[in-house]
Amino acid sequence: MHTSIQTLKEHADQSVRIRGWIAGQRSGGKVAFLLVRDGTGVCQCVVEAAQAEAFAAAAPLGLESSLELSGVVRIDERAPGGCEIAVTEIAPIQIAENYPIARKAHGVDFLLNHRHLWLRTNRQSLILRIRHTLIRAARDYFDQRGFTLIDTPILTPGAAEGAGTLFPVDYFGETVYLAQTGQLYLESACMALGNVYCFGPTFRAEKSKTRRHLLEFWMIEPEIAFADLDTLTSHTEGLVCAMIGAALRDHREDLIALGRDPAALERVQTPFARMTYSEAVDLLRSDETHEALMQGLEADRARLESDAQRLTALEAERAAARKAWKIDKLDAEIRALRDAIRDIETDLSNRPAHIEAARTFPWGRDFGGDEETVLAGRFDRPLFITHYPREAKAFYMKTDPHDPRVVLNLDLLAPEGYGEIVGGSVREDQLDLLQARMAEEGMDPTPYEWYLDLRRYGSVPHGGFGLGIERTVAWICGLKHVRETIPFPRLLGRMYP
RNA sequence: UCCGGCGUAGCUCAAUGGUAGAGCGGGUGGCUGUUAACCACUAGGUUGUAGGUUCGAGUCCUACCGCCGGAGCCA
Incomplete structure (x- = not known):
């Protein structure tokens, strides 16, 4: 029977057995201190020379050696966390020598090359736990509202919808691509099952190296039947608030440990700020x-x-x-x-x-990072921007019946410069308009016949959006770079480990 | 692809164009309560690569390679 370090305080003055890894060690002539980590927490374990066997066993234990140990839990304010184990027995499992990551500052390159070990640090495990909570909250949000999870394919045929660059894969002599969204398939499922969502990896081959970019990232995408733009914005608000609520409920101390002020997250309340692209352009150019x-x-x-x-x-x-x-x-x-x-x-x-x-931003151009930062910076909560110029957006977005220059889409910009975390739209549900848009983009409709079928047989208004998990985790945790939000980041020029 | 920055010990970094160093980590010894313990000793290097300038290059010049940040593009 092993006790988890997290629950040690409940076992004061009792004998316990724990197992884990050495996270730090110091020794005196007659006393040694081992910091032991078991995944639930870290505990200081004190070995006195009087316990001769244990004292000898403690000596060769380098950082990250694995072991089991027994001892008595005692409350002692000198111990980090206020409680420690007086060790009676140590059983090494494996003795590690020359562990590369020291208890000191390291450079980014070194840490990324040792990502498989970097995960063991307190900070990295905290971030991954928060990621887990946020993903669970997102899935709960949809599950509790009757959405069905649909797993969309990762290998997809043909050149896609113009947006983004894809990773080619050899499919027995034919070139196929890694999916950059599950959306088109999700729309099929939506016409079958009603409200659905997908959650999976997605791939973008842009040669981009910035703090908001990964080549492989995770996206959760709902597709909602009979939805209009307001349905989409209210679900986006609900989803983001559910995720933030879970982070504040389960990880308040962890956020503080990461240097994130929970107050900034508590300010995120509905309704979010909202404006059209045209209003955003006006705001961008305005005197204020x-x-x-x-x-x-x-x-x-x-x-x-x-x-x-x-x-x-x-x-x-x-x-x-x-x-x-x-x-x-x-x-x-x-x-x-x-x-x-x-x-x-x-x-x-x-x-x-x-x-x-x-001041001189021209109507019709898509917003770049600078414009997004300026606009999002005017608000202390996320900002929706809707109704983008048609030319700047994908073929499947529905043209606004009241203004054919724009489409019924939404982007959600996170505050504090974290950029776009959600993108979505009402889909073009009329066959002729969709075909016209594809022609406008110079697309060959042949590979999309199955997609056009969705408009031939019982087409209904619908729409959806995608939320990027890593950017959301970075924002909620207050991280400078998305590379810490995923266990093994895939970055330009970096595929190891 | 473009712009900027950086490549020196296992790691983090010093070193006017003039004998390559420190701390951490490793090893050895010492110390009953440490919080990145402390004290002493010790091992550790083709200064990213290839050219060039110079009496002399870690330092200056050129090219290439690698990494970081940003732009474009994107969630």
């Missing part, structure tokens, strides 16, 4: 946005100033420091701060061009 951007410029200058002061303070602390490792640590902080300052400086030097670009 200009004012806000100029104020942002001032705020960033002030931030630069305070960072510079903090840098001076750190440098003074460094000059006074004695311990070599402390100097090292301060050096690292100083470097990080200098990087941050340089980021702000380049950002500031680019800002006038962005401000000017916002």
Whole structure:
């Protein structure tokens, strides 16, 4: 019978047996401290020299050695977490030597090359647990509302709908592609089963290297029968709020440990901000946005100033420091701060061009990252932008009957610069209009006959959207980069491990 | 594909064009309560690769390779 570290406090003064991995160790001449991690938590285990066998067994245990140990739980405020195990017996399972990841700062390249071990750190396991909770919350949201899970194919035929670049795969001499969405198949299922959703990996072959990009990411996509745009926005709001609610309910302490202020998430309430593309363009060009951007410029200058002061303070602390490792640590902080300052400086030097670009943004162009950041920055909750120009969007989106220049679509921009986390639309449900749109895009209808059948036999208004899991996890956890939100990120030029 | 930054010990980083170093980690010894323990000793290098300039290159120049950030594109 083994006790999980999470529940140790319930066993005060009792004898327990745990198993796990060494997460840290220190030893004195007559006492050794082992930090043991078992996946549920970390516990300090104290081995005294009086326990001769255990003391000898503890000596060769390097970082990440696996072991079982027995001992008595005791409450002691000197222990991290307020409770520890006084060890009576140690049974090593495997003794690890020269574990590569030390208890110190590492570079991104090194960590990604050791992703299989990096997962063992507290921070990475926290993020993956939150990811799990968010995925469960998303699935619960749809399951509880009568949606049926439909698994759509990953291998798909033919060149797709113009949007995005696909990964080609050799299919016995024929070229097929990894799916970039389950949507078209999901629409078929929607006409059969009513409300459905799919959840799976999706692949984009864009040669893009930014903090919001993965070549392989996970997307949850509902398809809703008889839906109009308002149905889609209200389900998007419901879904996002359900995910945030689960994070706040189950992971409040974890979010704080990650440096995420829960208050920023608590502000996310329905209704979200909402405007049309045209209104967004007007807002982008407006004097008030200009004012806000100029104020942002001032705020960033002030931030630069305070960072510079903090840098001076750190440098003074460094000059006074004695311990070599402390100097090292301060050096690292100083470097990080200098990087941050340089980021702000380049950002500031680019800002006038962005401000000017916002003023003169032409109607019809799709928003880039800069515009999204400017627009989303005007709100402290997510922002819907609807009714994009037809030319900027995919063929299957329904043209607005009241304004043929635009389509009935929605994008949801997360606050704080995390970008687009949801994209969706009402689908074109009329056969002739859909065929006209495909012709407009120069598409060959032959491979899409099955899709057109959906409009021939009992077509109904419907629509759906896709929510990108990794960007949502990054936003909710307050992470700088999506690479930490998935166990093994697939990035441009990185396929190991 | 384009723009910018960076490649020095296992890791994180120093080193006016002039003898390649520190901390962490590893090894050895010491210490009864450590919180990234501490103290002493010790091993560890073709400075990304190939050219060039120079009496002399980790440092300057050129090309290539790799990584990071950004743009385009996207969830």
